[in-house]
Amino acid sequence: SGDEEATYWLGQAEIGLENVPAAKTVYQSKLSAAPNSPLILAGMGHVELLEGKTQDARSRFETAISLSQGKSVPVLNAVGYANGNPDMKNGDAQYAIQKLTQATQAKKMNDPDVWTNLGDAYRKAGQGGEAVKSYAKALELDPNYVRAMFRTGSVYQSQGASQEALFMKYYNDAVAKDPKYTPVYRTLWGYFYETNVPRSAEYLEKYLANSDDDPKACYFRASMQYAQGLFAQAVSKVDECVSAAGATPYAKVYGIKAYALDRLSDQSFKAKDSVKGKEYLTQAKASFDEYLKRASVDQIGAGDYSRYALILLKFPGNEAQAAELVTKAVALDSVEANRASYYKSLAQAYDAQKNAAEAAKWYTRIVELKAPKKSYTNLDLYNVGYSYYQNSQYDSTIKYFTMYTELRPNDIFGYYMLGNANAVIDSNSTQGLAAPFYKKVIEIGEADLTASQVKPRLITAYKYFMGYEFNVNKNQAEALKWAD
Secondary structure, eight states, X not given: OHHHHHHHHHHHHHHHTTOHHHHHHHHHHHHHHOTTOHHHHHHHHHHHHHTTOHHHHHHHHHHHHHHTXXXXXXXXXXXXXXXXXXXXXXXXXXXXXXXXXXXXTSTTOOOHHHHHHHHHXXXXXXXXXXXXXXXXXXXXHOTTOHHHHHHHHHHHHTXXXXXXXXXXXXXXXXXXXXXXXXXXXXXXXXXXXTTOHHHHHHHXXXXXXXXXXXXXXXXXXXXHHHHTTOHHHHHHHHHHXXXXXXXXXXXXXXXXXXXXXXXXXXXXXXXXOHHHXXXXXXXXXXXXXXXXXXXXXXXXXXXXXXXXXXXXHTSTTOHHHHHHHHHHHHHHOOOHHHHXXXXXXXXXXXXXXXXXXXXXXXXXHHHHHHGGGTOOOHHHHHHHHHHHHHTTOHHHHHHHHHHHHHHOTTOHHHHHHHHHHHHHHTTXXXXXXXXHHHHHHHHHHHHOTTSTTHHHHHHHHHHHHHHIIIIISOOHHHHHHHHO
């Protein structure tokens, strides 16, 4: 009925505002009057999914579908949307695909929203190609259906910056059809946030100009000040946001405050003001604790866990929790470069503490992550190999610098490190383990004496052969040749 639909959409509006308790109240009060209302049961299942009660939610969805004999497009669509939304962590994408496909097969089904939700479910399942096809079906039904244009753009955006021209085309088409379609502005504000702050700020202003008094506006402005490097102002802005919001401030403001305080701490330490640095750092940790306590799982990003881990490491005794957080960040992110950066940040933090054993462990994770596609770089191999060398783990040093020479066969450094590691293992040179590697150092080094760092590496190799000839081969004349 119209009344049932109106109640369903009222609850959905609350979910859109991230106010799950309010949505729950809307659906509960309706169900106490009409316990067998299929659409409201589907809405209640959506709320339970957001609360992490997946079994209860599934039972609501199944009841809603059986009460409507599996023939109601709005009910199947509601169930599919709740499960298939790629912006939500909870929900079963395959279940959504099944129910939405069922909805598309209904007689006279002409709702582009159903096809768009099916596209979303495919996207959540990692099937970008099928997602794009479903969005295209939605646009066949309604060429002006901007959500399908926006979502098509999102698929291409998830493939990385190389697809920028393509996804911008879809985003621009969407706002050309409907200049008030705010998800495009919000997405582009986020996209340019790290790389082009002025452009990001323009999209934020467009977003806020076209949003009904968005309760998150204060957070967005604080976030923009952070991006502009105005860290102290961002902290003050968050305090304003919190006092203006009363009992329920938007949780993410505490995250921005933590980030800004962390940067103020870095600046203070650089300026040799360690008292202020520690003070800001303690405040940053407290703000992060508050953020993680208040935010829902869907609000916390992979980068948040990674950043919090780095802050925790600055307080001794938190190593295990930091490792747990970085592992969580990696599990949440599907982009290889991001996942590698979380490992690298932790490894570099251990480098700064002169803890080569822990640094090596996390640098190893980067190479293991990239190994299936062999996408590791010589710098990745240098970092892991050199950390093992510093920690006197020479077998591992040899393993990674052998990979280095396979990747860069004409680079002197890999052979130099293999020579050094073998020279320590075979400390009196009787086995001559380092000889083939130092020979390679000499061959590459003498071919171009102008290259960076060649001379000190050649001297190490010459000294090795001088000692080798003198002590092992007892050949003084040959040893003197190397001395020259």
